[in-house]
Amino acid sequence: MNAQPTPPTVFDVQRVRADFPLLTRSVHGKPLVYFDNANTSQKPASVIEAMDEHYRRHNANVARAVHQLGEESTAAYEGARDKLARFINAPSRDELILTSGTTQSINLVAYSYALPGLKSGDTILTTVMEHHANIVPWQLVAARSGATVKAAPIDERGELDVEQYIAMLTPEVKLACVAHVSNVLGTVNPVREIARECRKRGIPLLVDGSQAVPHRPVDVQALGCDFYAVTGHKMLGPTGTGALWAKREHLEAMPPFFGGGDMIREVRFNGTTFADVPHKFEAGTPNIAGFVGLSAAIDYYDSLGFEAIHTWEQQLLAYATERLREVPGLRIFGEAAQKEPVISFLLEGAQASDMATLLDLQGVAVRSGHHCAHPLMQFYGVPATLRASLAFYNTREEIDAFVVALLKVRKLLM
Numbered sequence: 001m002n003a004q005p006t007p008p009t010v011f012d013v014q015r016v017r018a019d020f021p022l023l024t025r026s027v028h029g030k031p032l033v034y035f036d037n038a039n040t041s042q043k044p045a046s047v048i049e050a051m052d053e054h055y056r057r058h059n060a061n062v063a064r065a066v067h068q069l070g071e072e073s074t075a076a077y078e079g080a081r082d083k084l085a086r087f088i089n090a091p092s093r094d095e096l097i098l099t100s101g102t103t104q105s106i107n108l109v110a111y112s113y114a115l116p117g118l119k120s121g122d123t124i125l126t127t128v129m130e131h132h133a134n135i136v137p138w139q140l141v142a143a144r145s146g147a148t149v150k151a152a153p154i155d156e157r158g159e160l161d162v163e164q165y166i167a168m169l170t171p172e173v174k175l176a177c178v179a180h181v182s183n184v185l186g187t188v189n190p191v192r193e194i195a196r197e198c199r200k201r202g203i204p205l206l207v208d209g210s211q212a213v214p215h216r217p218v219d220v221q222a223l224g225c226d227f228y229a230v231t232g233h234k235m236l237g238p239t240g241t242g243a244l245w246a247k248r249e250h251l252e253a254m255p256p257f258f259g260g261g262d263m264i265r266e267v268r269f270n271g272t273t274f275a276d277v278p279h280k281f282e283a284g285t286p287n288i289a290g291f292v293g294l295s296a297a298i299d300y301y302d303s304l305g306f307e308a309i310h311t312w313e314q315q316l317l318a319y320a321t322e323r324l325r326e327v328p329g330l331r332i333f334g335e336a337a338q339k340e341p342v343i344s345f346l347l348e349g350a351q352a353s354d355m356a357t358l359l360d361l362q363g364v365a366v367r368s369g370h371h372c373a374h375p376l377m378q379f380y381g382v383p384a385t386l387r388a389s390l391a392f393y394n395t396r397e398e399i400d401a402f403v404v405a406l407l408k409v410r411k412l413l414m
Contacts, residue, residue: 011308011311011312011392013312013392013393013394013395014395016304016392016393017393017395019044019045019046019300019393020042020043020044020045020393021045021048022034022042022043023042023393026363027360027363027365028360028361028362028363029363030361030362030363030364031363031401032363032365033363033364033365033398033401033402033405034365034394035364035365035366035388035389035390035394035398035402036365036366036367036387036389037214037234037389037390037391037394038183038211038234038342038367038387038389039234039367039389040233040234040239041214041233041234041235041236041391042236042391042393043236043237043238043293043297044236044296044297044300046296046299046300047236047237047238047293047294047296047297047300048293049296050292050293050295050296051238051289051290051292051293051296054073054076054288054289054292055289058072058073058076059073059289060072060073061073061285061288062074062077062078062262062285062286062288063262063279064261064262073288076288076291076292076295077098077286077288077291077292079295080098080291080292080294080295081093081096081098081243081278081291083295083298083299084096084098084230084243084294084298085245087213087218087298087301088209088213088218088219088220088228088230088245089218089219089220089221089222090220090221090245091221091248092248093278094248094276094277094278095245095246095247095248095251095277095278096243096244096245096278097243097244097245097246097251097277097278097281097282098241098242098243098278098282098286098291099229099242099243099244100240100241100242100287101210101231101232101233101239101240101241101242102133102208102209102210102229102230102231102242103133103231104242104244105227105229105230105242105243105244106133106134106137106206106208106229106244107137107257108244108257108281109137109175109206109227109229109244109246110137110138110140110141111137111141111257112254112255112256112257112281113175113204113227113246113250113253113254114138114141114174114175115141115144115145116255117174118141118142118144118145118146118147118174119145119146119147120145120146120147121146121147121172122145122146122147122148122172122173122174123147123148123149123150123170123172123173123174124138124141124142124147124148124149124150124173124174124175124176124177125149125150125151125152125165125168125169125173125175125176125177126138126149126150126151126152126176126177126178127151127152127153127154127160127165127177127178127179127189128151128152128153128154128375128376128379129154129158129160129179129182129184129185129187129373129376130151130177130178130179130208130373130375130376131179131183131208131210131371131372131373132372132373132374133208133372134177134178134179134206134208135149135151135375138175138177147174150168151375152164152165152168154187154376154379157334157335157336157337158182158185158186158187158333158334158335158336159187159336159337160178160187160189160190162190162193162194165178165194166194166197169197169198169201169203171201173201173203174203174204175203175204175205175206176194176198176203176204176205176206177205177206177207177208178191178194178205178206178207178208179207179208179210179211180207180208180209180211180212180218181209181210181211181212181215181340181342182211182334182342182373182376183210183211183342183371183372183373184333184334184342184344184371184373184376184385184387185333185334185336185339185342185344185376186211186317186334186336186339186340186341186342186343186389187334187336187338187339188212188216188336188338188339188340191205191207191223191225192222192223192224195207195223195224195225196224198225198226199224204226204227204250205224205225205226205227206225206226206227206228206229207223207225207227207228207229208229209228209229209230210229210230210231210234211234211340211342212340213230213234213235214234214235214236214391215306215309215310215313215340215341216306216310216340217306218230220245226246226247226250227244227245227246227247227250228244228245228246229242229243229244229245230242230243230245232290232291232293232294232297235294235297235301236297236300236301237290237293237294237296237297238287238289238290238293238294239290240287240290241287241290241291241293241294244281248277251277251278251281252277254281256274256280256281256283257281258281258283258284259283260283260284261283261284261285262275262279262282262283262284262285263275263279263280263281263282263283264280304392308392309392312392313340313341313390313391313392314341316341316390316394316395316396316399317339317340317341317343317390319396319399320341320343320388320390320399320402321335321343323399323400323402323403324343324345324388324403324406326403327347327403327406327407327410328410329347329348329349329410329414330345330346330347330348330406331345331346331347331348332344332345333345333346333380333382333385341389341390341391342387342388342389342390343387343388343389344371344385344386344387345385345386345387345388346382346385346386347406347409347410347413349413349414350409350410350413350414351384352368352369352383352384352385352386353368353369353384354413355368355386355406355409355413356368356386358408358409358412358413359386359402359405359406359409362405362408362409363401363405364401364402364405364406366386366387366388366402367386367387367389368384368385368386368387369384370383370384371385371387388402
């Protein structure tokens with residue numbers, strides 16, 4: 001007798017929601033509908049409790065004491081490095097620099113890797129859809145060195161013109177950059193293909209992974225990039241946490257970006273010797289409790305599994321897109337074939353900030369503004385959009401409530 005196939009597991013979103021204390025609150029007398037996850041995600045109780053437990057029972061500085069509390073704190077902090085390295089499949093834990101987030105990570109690459117080797121005539125290549133964190137640091141180091149920053153174009157659907165990006169990988173390009181997932185459009189960029197073309201030309205590739213790691217498994221070895229940056233507070237963890245993964249050959253050659261305690265072997269006035277990677281890039285007391293919380297966040301992702309998360313989020317994205325198309329005069333920005341659950345939109349004749357304020361009065365939290373992506377707004381010819389960004393703890397019922405609120409706002413503004 002043939003064995004029967006195992007039925008697919010149903011994603012129990014209500015059970016998941018019970019793990020997130022903030023989702024139970026009301027705003028302006030309405031049940032909260034939190035659709036600002038690309039800005040920052042909510043935190044499960046396990047993350048909050050892990051940080052509370054650290055401060056109550058283990059609080060001490062890392063790598064500076066041999067007493068019991070110091071050893072416990074160091075073990076927890078370094079344990080977070082181990083989990084993050086596994087989470088993105090880094091070849092070695094020592095290639096993972098713990099930072100305050102993607103912004104610090106990219107600035108580290110800009111000032112420690114790019115700037116020392118840049119000269120007049122060199123180019124840094126990025127794209128029109130990037131977050132300011134993947135534009136402004138390059139402009140700053142370009143201004144110091146005489147280099148230039150160029151941006152590969154996108155099309156109206158919000159998809160990167162990959163052929164043009166590759167064509168722009170000329171010998172003048174000393175570093176290429178791209179978002180894994182756009183924070184405004186949700187577009188998933190073909191990082192593996194881009195990395196392959198960069199390797200052919202000997203051009204290192206930096207990937208902004210802030211919007212990818214909350215939604216999909218990331219394997220930096222399979223991607224083939226040189227640098228990959230992540231932000232903890234977008235992936236269920238605390239603010240002020242994140243990491244930069246970089247190939248060891250780059251880290252070994254890069255000088256320290258910050259100076260201070262714990263990044264040295266010996267300090268003398270006639271010269272200082274620095275610690276080995278990753279510690280030579282981690283000066284000062286880090287956000288220890290934050291990384292304890294981030295470690296718990298990774299455990300939470302592991303408990304659900306990205307297959308279940310991705311399937312549910314894609315269902316939510318499809319449903320939300322369908323419902324929003326029912327709203328008269330609504331324009332969606334970015335309809336790439338490969339998307340994560342981010343929808344930017346506008347209502348004809350309405351200001352994004354006015355809409356966001358009125359939606360908030362209905363208990364719906366969305367983001368309005370340029371989303372730290374001015375060049376992208378300029379491409380679409382708008383000053384701002386609204387952005388509804390979903391997470392696996394959101395529901396179809398919340399999407400329905402969002403659309404009802406949006407229709408009410410439309411009546412008020414039209």
